Structure formats: C-alpha cells, structure tokens
Amino acid sequence: MPGLFLTLEGLDGAGKTTQAGRLAAFLEARGLPVLLTREPGGGLPGVRELVLKEALSPxxxxxxxxxxxxxxxxxxLLPGLRRGQAVVSDRYLDSSLAYQGFGRGLPLPWLLEVAKGATLGLxxxxxxxxxxxxxxxxxxxxxxDRLERLGPAFFQKVREGYLALAQAEPERFVVLDATRPEEEVARAIQAHLLPLLP
Structure with missing residues (x-):
C-alpha cells in the first residue's frame, strides 16, 4: 500500500491531539498529502459521545x-492509504487494548479476535x-469524561498496558516522555520519521 499509517497513543492529557496536529503539519511541509483523523468517532460520529457519556459495560x-x-x-484509513496519503490517527486499536483490556479487565484474546474482523489486519x-x-x-x-473519572488506579493499569504493548512490538512503537516540553516531543517524533520519508 503506497501510504504511511501513523498513530499516536497515550493517556488522556498526554498531548496526543496536539502532537497529531503538529505531525500532520510537519508532513505537509515536506510535501506529503496528509489525512488527519481520530478515534473514537472516525467511522461512526455518534460513538464518541456514547462511549464517553453513557454508563456502559466494558x-x-x-x-x-x-x-x-x-x-x-x-x-x-484504507482509502487514504490507497490514495498514497500519510494517515495520522489520534488513537487506534492500541487504545482499546490498553483501556478495555488492561484497564477494564476484558480478556485480550477476545479483544484481538474481534479486532481482526474490525481492522482487516491493518x-x-x-x-x-x-x-x-x-x-x-x-x-x-x-x-x-466518564472514563477519566475512574481515577489514578485505573489509569495506572492503562499506562502499564500501553507499556506492555510497546514492549511486545518494539519495531512499531516509539515510547516518548510526554512530561517533556511539547516542542521537544514534536522534534523526537520528527526524528523517528525522517528515515521513512521520501
């Protein structure tokens, strides 16, 4: 597939949306066609409000x-990649594995089985x-929102989940210290991307 699929992950408040915007601007400045998107709500717009506001089971x-x-x-995502765009998504499957799997306690094998059909392996x-x-x-x-009110113990489990996912796939994940200034984080992202760009 000609495009480049990039995602940003992390806890709420980590700066994903800011860095996704900066990343899109960086790629555009280098002449790449860019598609900036996010989850939840990238496919079914009403889902974001439903998941974040309604009292739902995991x-x-x-x-x-x-x-x-x-x-x-x-x-x-797939249409953008087929058009040769750099697709930047603020959250993707790893968010669900971290939040609903590690955080909410759902079994990872089931989450991954459902994900196979949902993502087509992307x-x-x-x-x-x-x-x-x-x-x-x-x-x-x-x-x-509703999930953010679950408190620090829940978010510690989510963080540990993200780090476990990153450890399992070191060739895909780039772990960045989000306590650093926004500009430094943006430069670190750009430095990791440069070898992949034309």
Whole structure:
C-alpha cells in the first residue's frame, strides 16, 4: 500500500491531539498529502459521545468502539492509504487494548479476535506512545469524561498496558516522555520519521 499509517497513543492529557496536529503539519511541509483523523468517532460520529457519556459495560464499550473502528478502517484509513496519503490517527486499536483490556479487565484474546474482523489486519507503520504518569495526565484534563473519572488506579493499569504493548512490538512503537516540553516531543517524533520519508 503506497501510504504511511501513523498513530499516536497515550493517556488522556498526554498531548496526543496536539502532537497529531503538529505531525500532520510537519508532513505537509515536506510535501506529503496528509489525512488527519481520530478515534473514537472516525467511522461512526455518534460513538464518541456514547462511549464517553453513557454508563456502559466494558463489553459494550469495546463492541461500540470496534464498530466505529470497522467503519473508520473501511471508509477513511484504507482509502487514504490507497490514495498514497500519510494517515495520522489520534488513537487506534492500541487504545482499546490498553483501556478495555488492561484497564477494564476484558480478556485480550477476545479483544484481538474481534479486532481482526474490525481492522482487516491493518496495523500502523509506527505508533508514538506519549507516556505520562497518571496523576500528571489527569491533572491536565479540564472536563473529565466518564472514563477519566475512574481515577489514578485505573489509569495506572492503562499506562502499564500501553507499556506492555510497546514492549511486545518494539519495531512499531516509539515510547516518548510526554512530561517533556511539547516542542521537544514534536522534534523526537520528527526524528523517528525522517528515515521513512521520501
């Protein structure tokens, strides 16, 4: 596939949305066509509000997120990659594995089995994990949603989940210290990308 698929992951408050925007601008400045997108809500727009505001079981959360992801892959990500775009997504499957798997306690084999059908096997070329202690991440959140109100112990499990995923796939993950200034994090992302760019 001609395009380049990049994702940003991490706890709420880690700076993913900011860095996704900066990354898209960096790629555009180098002359690449860019598609900037995000989950949840990239495939089914109403899912984001539903998952973040309704009192749902972990299973319902994951299945709704998977339905959104299935549409996102088929209607946004794959078409963008086929057009040769650099696709930058603020969250993807790793978020669900970390939040609903490690955080909410759902079994990873089941999550991965559902994900196979939802994602058609699509994986990012690189995933930038913005790593941040939970107390710092939560302190940055201005208006906490339903998951963010689950507190530091939940977010510590999510963080440990992300780090376990990164350890399992070191060739895909780039773990960055999100306590560093925004500009430094952006430069680190760019430095890792340069060898992949034309």
């Amino acid at each position: 299973e319902a959360e994951y299945l709704l997120l998977s339905a959104d992801r299935a549409e996102h892959v088929r209607k946004v 994986k990012p070329r690189l995933t930038f994990l913005l790593d941040l202690p939970p107390e710092l991440a939560l302190a940055r959140v201005k208006d906490p």
